[in-house]
């Protein structure tokens with residue numbers, strides 16, 4: 297079985313490719329990349345795969361049985377057509393199955409909606425494509441928070457607008473395990489799976505960091521408006537707005553849902569405490 301994985305040069309792409317090589321053999325794994333030279337070190341066949349170029353997928357999906365589509369990171373309205381370029385390439389080449397990395401979240405609760413809604417549209421496009429499919433809805437990557445630990449220590453606190461909302465976090469390593477199972481196990485076909493660990497609050501995340509790093513960080517809840525103004529000031533309208541929208545979403549329960557991780561992988565998701573310990 298030949299498997300193609302898009303966005304091969306990115307962090308999630310690399311993680312899935314590493315597990316897929318072990319599961320299926322490196323000769324059966326093909327990376328699709330917008331910038332192939334960035335994926336050279338993966339030691340697998342790399343083909344051109346720019347989401348904006350339908351012709352890349354008309355060519356790059358030749359001989360492929362299963363394609364894993366990683367959601368793009370362009371503005372939400374552009375992503376829908378980008379993902380359609382891959383779905384059309386899959387159909388034209390007789391690809392049997394599509395696995396898609398979507399995002400968890402109930403629309404209507406925060407300004408991150410545009411991203412969630414664009415992911416739901418791609419889910420619908422895949423379901424209506426006539427191809428076999430398995431869709432994962434990723435929790436939020438906790439790596440982004442872990443990378444901020446030096447900043448948190450500097451500030452003596454974690455501050456955002458999530459308040460007491462719970463968030464289902466995950467890691468790219470755990471997601472890779474889930475996606476390889478979704479490629480392999482056809483009994484999971486036709487399903488949409490929430491992929492994250494036990495949902496936790498920002499206070500619980502702060503306490504886990506304190507426990508592992510011996511710090512005394514506090515958690516400070518900010519208002520939605522105050523945090524948005526702060527992030528937009530730091531990162532600009534689009535990216536600052538996305539970050540603020542995510543924390544508004546956590547506050548409103550957008551990312552707190554039952555997880556299907558164990559059903560997909562047959563094992564429990566690593567706890568955030570264990571992951572923070574591993575990363576120390």
Ligand SMILES: NC(=O)c1ccc[n+]([C@@H]2O[C@H](COP(=O)([O-])OP(=O)(O)OC[C@H]3O[C@@H](n4cnc5c(N)ncnc54)[C@H](OP(=O)(O)O)[C@@H]3O)[C@@H](O)[C@H]2O)c1
Nearest residue numbers: 303305306307308330331346347348367368369435436437
């Ligand atoms: N759940 C979460 O918390 C969360 C957080 C952030 C992002 N995400 C989503 O998860 C995806 C993967 O995350 P990641 O951490 O692996 O991101 P990443 O490390 O930043 O990698 C992004 C990848 O997207 C590729 N890409 C961008 N535009 C492309 C295009 N037009 N055509 C083909 N490839 C393109 C990049 O290719 P180049 O090497 O050519 O730049 C790169 O390989 C993101 O794209 C985003 O949709 C989820």
